[in-house]
Amino acid sequence: MARKTATNAQEILMADFQALVSDTERLLEHTASLAGDQVDELREQIKESLLKARESLEEGKETLEARGQAAMVATEEYVQTNPWQSVGIAAGVGFLIGLLATRR
Template sequence: MPRKTATRAQDDLLADFQALVTDTEKLLHDSANLAGEQADELRLQIHESLKRARDTLRDTEQNLRERGQAAVDATEDYVQTHPWQSVGVAAGIGFLLGLLASRR
């Protein structure tokens, strides 16, 4: 389930940035022909797109930090509970990496 949440957040962020790019391109294309109220409306749309993208990015960053901290905490708990198994796993991984590195 956390994978789906991260994927959805990435999709939301991508959609917001695509909307931002589209609005910016529209602003650049129409800016020569717009004056007064039309230009203000377009600037407001760009500002709202930027705000949505910034908020989504902030939420995604916070979510990733929380998930990363949870992974660190779970790893620390496991290592403290099972120290010899952790040493064995680390030694095994080191041995395999040594074998792979010596083949090159």
Template sequence: MPSKNTTRPQDDVLADFQALVSDTEKLLQHTANLAGDQADELRLQIQDSLKRARDTLRTTEQNLRERSQAAVQATEDYVQEHPWQSVGLAAGIGFLLGLLAARR
């Protein structure tokens, strides 16, 4: 059973990037009143950059989700195939973390 926190750091990065794209779109809408060839050219460049950023974001998000799902599945398969080794490994890690926590 996959953990809900499996891709938490990636989700934070993707959410921040999506917020950046959204803020840039709002800025583009607010500058629609500006006139002139340079303003039009700047808006076109921003729109192109936003489209590329959205495409990159979708691709990156899909790749991250696929990789994290593969890691979760590999872990689950290992635990199912080697339950006692997994219990021993977990106990050892717990013991080491307990030692580190006791040192403080």
């Protein structure tokens, strides 16, 4: 479920950034030839795209924070219910890191 939500958020974010890039490219192409109201209208569209992109970034940030908090709680619960296994895993990981560090 969390992966689907994260994937959807990433897809929405990418679509928003693609729209932003497209609007910016149009602005660059037409700035020289457009005057007055047309430039203002195009700038408003770009501002709207930027606002949508910022909102998507905020939603993604909140989702990542929630997932990180859930992972932290799950890890803490596991360590508290299985302290010796946790010590064994930490020792094994430390041993592997030590092996890799001494090879260089």
